[in-house]
Amino acid sequence: MSTSWTAFGGDLHLDLTERRAAGAGLRAALEDALREAVQDGRLAPGTRLPSSRALGEDLGVARNTVVEAYGQLTAEGWLSSRQGSGTTVARRAAPEPVRGRRPAARPAPRRATAPYDLTSGRPDLSLFPRTAWLAAARRALATAPHEALDYGSPLGRIELRQALTHYLARVRGVRTDPDHLLVCTGVTQGLGLLCAALRDRGAQSLAVEEYGLPPQHAVVRAAGLATVPVPLDADGVLVDRLDRLDPRAGALLLTPAHQYPTGAALAAERRAAAVRWAREQDRYVIEDDYDGEFRYDRQPLGAMQALDPERVVYAGTTAKSLAPGLRLAWLALPDALVEPVARLKALADTMSPVLDQLTLAELITSGTYDRHVRRCRLHYRRRRDRLVAALAEHAPHVRVTGIAAGLHVVLRLPPGSTPEPELLARAEHFGLSLKGLAWHRAAPAPADTPPALVIGYSTPPDHAFPAAVRALCELLRTA
Numbered sequence: 001m002s003t004s005w006t007a008f009g010g011d012l013h014l015d016l017t018e019r020r021a022a023g024a025g026l027r028a029a030l031e032d033a034l035r036e037a038v039q040d041g042r043l044a045p046g047t048r049l050p051s052s053r054a055l056g057e058d059l060g061v062a063r064n065t066v067v068e069a070y071g072q073l074t075a076e077g078w079l080s081s082r083q084g085s086g087t088t089v090a091r092r093a094a095p096e097p098v099r100g101r102r103p104a105a106r107p108a109p110r111r112a113t114a115p116y117d118l119t120s121g122r123p124d125l126s127l128f129p130r131t132a133w134l135a136a137a138r139r140a141l142a143t144a145p146h147e148a149l150d151y152g153s154p155l156g157r158i159e160l161r162q163a164l165t166h167y168l169a170r171v172r173g174v175r176t177d178p179d180h181l182l183v184c185t186g187v188t189q190g191l192g193l194l195c196a197a198l199r200d201r202g203a204q205s206l207a208v209e210e211y212g213l214p215p216q217h218a219v220v221r222a223a224g225l226a227t228v229p230v231p232l233d234a235d236g237v238l239v240d241r242l243d244r245l246d247p248r249a250g251a252l253l254l255t256p257a258h259q260y261p262t263g264a265a266l267a268a269e270r271r272a273a274a275v276r277w278a279r280e281q282d283r284y285v286i287e288d289d290y291d292g293e294f295r296y297d298r299q300p301l302g303a304m305q306a307l308d309p310e311r312v313v314y315a316g317t318t319a320k321s322l323a324p325g326l327r328l329a330w331l332a333l334p335d336a337l338v339e340p341v342a343r344l345k346a347l348a349d350t351m352s353p354v355l356d357q358l359t360l361a362e363l364i365t366s367g368t369y370d371r372h373v374r375r376c377r378l379h380y381r382r383r384r385d386r387l388v389a390a391l392a393e394h395a396p397h398v399r400v401t402g403i404a405a406g407l408h409v410v411l412r413l414p415p416g417s418t419p420e421p422e423l424l425a426r427a428e429h430f431g432l433s434l435k436g437l438a439w440h441r442a443a444p445a446p447a448d449t450p451p452a453l454v455i456g457y458s459t460p461p462d463h464a465f466p467a468a469v470r471a472l473c474e475l476l477r478t479a
């Protein structure tokens with residue numbers, strides 16, 4: 001005998017079967033189950049319980065049994081009951097852990113310990129367009145057919161795939177259509193699915209840029225592929241090294257618009273050479289366009305995918321343009337990868353959540369997303385300009401490298417400066433949380449590599465940004 005409700009705002013599962021089997025009477029079993037739900041915090045103070053009639057029906061017990069159980073728990077102080085407002089969990093019924101049970105420990109949120117967070121990777125979350133998102137969500141839900149709430153295609157909602165087809169073509173030059181787009185929960189998930197699909201085709205490794213995102217490399221390895229670093233220079237990855245690659249490398253992972261983290265834009269002839277390599281060797285390029293909308297000095301180069309949509313997988317995300325917590329991203333896939341990647345997506349989680357997809361589709365088709373991105377671009381450009389100006393004034397020995405784009409810069413210190421690990425330790429004394437360039441290397445750096453810092457300028461809120469920049473300049477002045 002068990003039931004679960006959602007009628008009062010949250011699921012609650014009550015199982016009387018074991019208690020009954022242990023010989024408890026119906027009323028005692030119900031009281032015990034409710035008491036336990038309050039004690040272990042599953043029923044929070046203030047939660048409204050179902051009416052005695054509804055609960056009785058759900059459990060298949062007489063209404064009176066429920067009335068009596070509620071009465072007993074009210075007398076004990078667990079519940080409170082007021083005429084006209086039903087029965088609720090008492091405000092003071094503090095959830096004391098009982099019988100050795102403790103609320104599960106929550107993983108600590110990813111947060112810098114120092115007051116000034118200049119680690120890279122996150123946007124200014126205060127820019128999230130809450131009002132516009134709410135309005136779009138309301139419109140999307142009001143107009144969505146019932147069928148939209150059902151299980152659906154692992155590729156994602158057609159409304160979003162259609163909106164993305166036009167948006168990506170217009171803004172990034174991507175050549176795709178709704179049948180070749182797959183909505184996923186992040187570039188992270190998309191990359192994992194692609195690696196698994198490549199592994200199923202016999203690949204044993206993935207070529208990656210020598211500097212990149214270690215958690216991405218971990219995803220590649222978790223999918224069963226080794227990572228093979230390819231060196232970089234100021235124009236991006238050295239494509240002439242590709243011919244020396246492990247023949248079982250199924251693809252090359254690139255950040256061509258804005259190399260992460262070094263900030264290079266992949267030179268046009270290298271883009272062409274990488275695509276030629278993929279074509280001639282029956283491999284793929286995975287284009288991670290994580291911050292492609294944010295270029296400040298000129299129009300960005302269009303997506304590399306347009307050079308050959310059958311050889312380049314395009315990956316885009318809302319992690320920088322909206323918020324990483326949305327977990328909403330997309331892949332534009334070559335024909336041959338649509339079926340295997342969609343199959344793996346279905347295995348992973350059936351499909352991505354529908355309501356956010358519909359909301360984003362609405363945001364894009366209404367033009368609100370464009371306006372939001374433009375506003376963010378201006379904001380981040382100003383931040384970058386302020387940072388670069390402050391460094392030029394207070395730490396002129398430091399070189400700011402990389403194109404004017406994205407949400408981070410790389411600062412290179414002259415040879416002979418304080419070594420990177422020591423600099424990072426010192427940063428904490430200045431109240432700064434940051435990462436060195438070495439952390440981003442796919443293989444350990446040579447010992448004589450001069451120190452460099454990867455500075456994310458988007459994360460601090462506006463009021464903290466000037467102080468964060470001052471602290472950084474102070475650190476660098478003494479480095």
Ligand SMILES: Cc1ncc(COP(=O)(O)O)c(C=O)c1O
Pocket residue numbers: 120121122185186187188189213255260288290316317318319324329
């Ligand atoms: C290089 C790079 N790729 C992709 C992403 C976004 O990944 P996801 O869409 O899984 O949040 C980030 C975010 O920090 C990134 O730095």
